[in-house]
Amino acid sequence: MNGVAMGIHERKEREKEQRKEEIIDAAQRIFFEKGLIASTMDEIAEAAELSKGTLYLYYSSKEDLYLAVMMRGMDTLHDMYEQIVNSDDSTVEKIIRCSNSYVDFFHSNRNFFRMFPFLQNPRFHKQVSEEMIKSCGLKNQKMWDMVIAMLKKGMEEGKLRSDLNPVEVGIIFWSSSTALLIREDSEGPAWKANLNIDFDHTLEVCNMLLMESILTDQGRKEYHALKKT
Amino acid sequence: MNGVAMGIHERKEREKEQRKEEIIDAAQRIFFEKGLIASTMDEIAEAAELSKGTLYLYYSSKEDLYLAVMMRGMDTLHDMYEQIVNSDDSTVEKIIRCSNSYVDFFHSNRNFFRMFPFLQNPRFHKQVSEEMIKSCGLKNQKMWDMVIAMLKKGMEEGKLRSDLNPVEVGIIFWSSSTALLIREDSEGPAWKANLNIDFDHTLEVCNMLLMESILTDQGRKEYHALKKT
DNA sequence: GTATGTAATAACTGACAGTCATTAAATGAA
DNA sequence: TTCATTTAATGACTGTCAGTTATTACATAC
Structure with missing residues (x-):
């Protein structure tokens, strides 16, 4: 292989990546509109201006493609958290901002948010490639690591009760927020009306x-001061 | 119509109900084993020793049948709660018992529990008959009414903070418990291992x-006393 | 014993995920 | 420039499955 051939190889690699992105673009439009079940691969192919067979050259199943779209949402969320965690706010402030950001994300990226529960249905996973699951899990892991590290730091600073397990605290906050937002999405109007x-x-x-319970006296003081502003 | 004819009519009515139950029995076995997606109506028909067409004489879609099975689980849960709420325990004690019962239900009826999230996916509902949705909503409503009434009573007794909305408190407890149990079911072993x-x-x-935060001083005293026993 | 209504069937239809044999295009060597 | 070879893309095809319908079997009523 000479230099010119290498250039072609790289260009092809680049074009392949680009094609993959174009397919996700199309899939995103269709999935957002109709959800996983009602969207068909033929529709997505048409939206991507490709044949259905071609989709399968790039993604091994409809569910894989669905996850590829979802990962974009996870990236957005991850970046929001990263920015907060790496800021020089106090830990208590960071926790508040993380909670608020999750709600903001829900409101401004509802279509992505709706995709997340897919991960919780183990029965779907059988359709998904091992590779995609791993990739997804890794992204998830990174987000958890950030959150847990933040909580641990809060404990070391004496802002959060140190008799609690930071991982458990993270799971509790995350799970309860997620559950309430899912409910808001599916049953919100009904509860509002009734x-x-x-x-x-x-x-x-x-x-x-939850904050009232997990903070130390010192942390609680800061929390209440922040809430007033 | 004479008396004899009436008797036949009633017998037929009874047999029809019985057939409906037999179909649910079969569906339950299949759905428990394979979940909604992987179960086929042909399989269920075979398990019920009927033709597929016959299933559709009794239930209007696969999803309707799925909900019919799920309602059995809701009945079980409802009965557990009814017993607790109607007992002569104190309100604080009732709340604790309700929480524990939910976990017990999860462990001893996991297959039913796994069906519940179906309700949270609005995209599935399009397949379900209006009648079944209504029937399901009613059962749900009854459970919520019980729980909310219990919490309201606790506030009137001065055990629970009365500046909180009992409906909100109910939603918070229910949602966070559900979310954690769903996570336990799908990711429990992984978190345990890692x-x-x-x-x-x-x-x-x-x-x-949550209890620490929603109880009054009086309620908290009772709560801690109960936890020690 | 025959007409009528009801329960059940099984063959059929349409939709859709995923495959595969074929075609078209780009590349590189002669 | 020509032609062989690799790579990308296609669309017709297959298998599966939810749901339908024309037909059959049977119980009831007269």
């Missing part, structure tokens, strides 16, 4: 109740 | 943190 419940408010209350 | 997290313990911590 019992005048606003889920955004409910989530605030939930976080407030 | 970070030595036990979700049953995490859920206990979560409930403890």
